[in-house]
Amino acid sequence: MVRPADLPTPSLLLDLPVLCANLAAMNGRMAAAGVTLRPHLKTAKCPEVAMLATEGQAGGITVSTVAEARGFAGHGFKDILYAVGAVPGKIEGLAPLVEKGARITLITDNVPMAEAVSARAAELGVTFDMLVEIDVGGHRAGVLPDGADLLPVARVIHEGPGTRLAGVMAHAGQSYHCRGTFEIRSVAWAEREGLVHAADRLREAGLPCPVVSGGSTPTAMLGEDFSGLTEMRPGVYMFMDVHQLMLGVCKAGDLALSVLASVIGHNRHSGHLLLDAGALALSKDVSAQELKPEVGYGVVCDLSGRPLPNLFVSDMAQEHGLCTVHDESLWDRLPIGAKVRIMPNHACMTAACFDAYHVLDKGEVVDKWKRFGGW
Amino acid sequence: MVRPADLPTPSLLLDLPVLCANLAAMNGRMAAAGVTLRPHLKTAKCPEVAMLATEGQAGGITVSTVAEARGFAGHGFKDILYAVGAVPGKIEGLAPLVEKGARITLITDNVPMAEAVSARAAELGVTFDMLVEIDVGGHRAGVLPDGADLLPVARVIHEGPGTRLAGVMAHAGQSYHCRGTFEIRSVAWAEREGLVHAADRLREAGLPCPVVSGGSTPTAMLGEDFSGLTEMRPGVYMFMDVHQLMLGVCKAGDLALSVLASVIGHNRHSGHLLLDAGALALSKDVSAQELKPEVGYGVVCDLSGRPLPNLFVSDMAQEHGLCTVHDESLWDRLPIGAKVRIMPNHACMTAACFDAYHVLDKGEVVDKWKRFGGW
Known part of the structure; x- marks a missing residue:
């Protein structure tokens, strides 16, 4: 059995039950409205x-x-x-x-x-x-x-x-x-x-x-x-994202897409954790910042998908995500080498950074689905 | 003979003589300083x-x-x-x-x-x-x-x-x-x-x-x-970009990388041209805006690489670039279907949107070089 923590980082995770619930909700909405859904x-x-x-x-x-x-x-x-x-x-x-x-x-x-x-x-x-x-x-x-x-x-x-x-x-x-x-x-x-x-x-x-x-x-x-x-x-209803959450279009439990990352540094003298997911793994989309500036480039969660206290990807380089630490307990909770999941601002842009989804079902990686890239 | 205008859009162009000049300049600088260059x-x-x-x-x-x-x-x-x-x-x-x-x-x-x-x-x-x-x-x-x-x-x-x-x-x-x-x-x-x-x-x-x-x-x-x-x-010295230009690190003629795009619309009632290069072809990098806000997501040039008057990618969607038109002559100069080259803010981020370079030499496409993606 493969668990998310066993995957290389960064990797793109897709939560299958959440995806299916999002799809069913939209199908139901459109059917009730008598409108064809052309996703x-x-x-x-x-x-x-x-x-x-x-x-x-x-x-x-x-x-x-x-x-x-x-x-x-x-x-x-x-x-x-x-x-x-x-x-x-x-x-x-x-x-x-x-x-x-x-x-x-x-x-x-x-x-x-x-x-x-x-x-x-x-x-x-x-x-x-x-x-x-x-x-x-x-x-x-x-x-x-x-x-x-x-x-x-x-x-x-x-x-x-x-x-x-x-x-x-x-x-x-x-x-x-x-x-x-x-x-x-x-x-x-x-x-x-x-x-x-x-x-x-x-x-x-x-x-x-x-x-x-x-x-x-x-x-x-x-x-x-x-x-x-x-x-x-x-389109984005399938995965939802932090921007849709901020807009009031979905609930926190509806976010199906996340990026798995490793903690690769503790920069104590600057007060931030370093992740190995940067601009090429998350994209530089800042959409959700329009509604909540502090979210930066994404919400950092534990491996089960629960948000960590006040932890966001506040800055990025090409392969580095920098997370300002407000809650001092996080240094111990997230030692160097620990893995986290980042809920992205904009699922369309973040998914496009990867060529495949690792499909999760109840905490287990059950499949790998390829994506089309290019034009 | 293949010319840039014959390529599908969006495509990534790499100007070989400019690349070689940039490489030679850095090699010369580092050799003169007695320092090994590890690009x-x-x-x-x-x-x-x-x-x-x-x-x-x-x-x-x-x-x-x-x-x-x-x-x-x-x-x-x-x-x-x-x-x-x-x-x-x-x-x-x-x-x-x-x-x-x-x-x-x-x-x-x-x-x-x-x-x-x-x-x-x-x-x-x-x-x-x-x-x-x-x-x-x-x-x-x-x-x-x-x-x-x-x-x-x-x-x-x-x-x-x-x-x-x-x-x-x-x-x-x-x-x-x-x-x-x-x-x-x-x-x-x-x-x-x-x-x-x-x-x-x-x-x-x-x-x-x-x-x-x-x-x-x-x-x-x-x-x-x-x-x-x-x-x-x-690293980025090889290609340079609009950010390096704004920083004073290079000259306009040193930009080796550009994105070929087609004009796909004239939105006269909103005053902008539409290009088929959006966030997935340019990235959402805004680095150069820190020094010159009006550059948006890139400088729009003609097919020879000369900047068009005051024309920038001012806004983007996933596959759309929106360019505010300040110079009214551009509507005629860039009819729908015309092709342009966009000089990107940040070459690292834009190049990562593509899996290959179309290599240009004196206005001709002479080769196609693949890029590594993923992690």
């Missing part, structure tokens, strides 16, 4: 997790890279939304998946790319489904729900030789910067309202709009009205 | 770069992970300093390299680990060289040069069954937080002075101290007196 696999990048997330059905999924699309298609996933603005250069890698029978949906928010992608797809002899990306307040990408760009973009997709207009989509990324659950519910309102308004405009113009796709973990977890949406695309 | 390969993680950095000799190198040590040993490097505090768990992976004839040097700053590592090495039937880590002001790890811990740690290494006391080492990490070159020269003074003082104490106590090892790119580039040091271990 975003940019966090997990792992076929085993994708299969669990789609309840063993290899159902519809969302990805953020062509490498993920290829990887998941190779594991039997046949309905894949590539949720980053399409450019012709990305089509080459996706066309073979369509040829093999997959339904690949692209997104765009502008006429030149809709034209270029449609033309390139036709040259390659394939047709992609395509959604118009809507900006519902995140201000990353997308046309405004009431903007003049919406219908021209939709028409180009609809009439283009290599694209089929499938509807509209949005990612309410502003939900990650909310303070408290009231604000998140406001964002969920804006996400649904913006998407439904855009969908109505398409239909009024005589254009098809079968898909109305929203999604972010905060809005999926806390939204109260999903009417008019056909699907949601949350 | 730190945690930035490059690539055998081809290591061979160039050691002038084709597979000479002494520094690494930050056991995976790097294994990888470089497999490419003929036989003198490797693993410059992160040793713990017994790391020894298992290093002992086979010693058995095959490599000289592996470890570091520690405390008696329990010196004892534990020495005992474990003896059990495995190998002997490691070991340096005492000195804290010369970076306050990450190390005993103070005038601290009471120095001699006890050194004695345990010297007398232990599986270790051989090789001397002292320090990394003046505070040089990365300096303002201007005067401050960096002060840090270089402290680094040299602290190491020489610690070495003197060892020798006065009758202990051997053949190696006195300093090193950081800023102190190696700007230090004026290396007397008493036997070697320096800079």
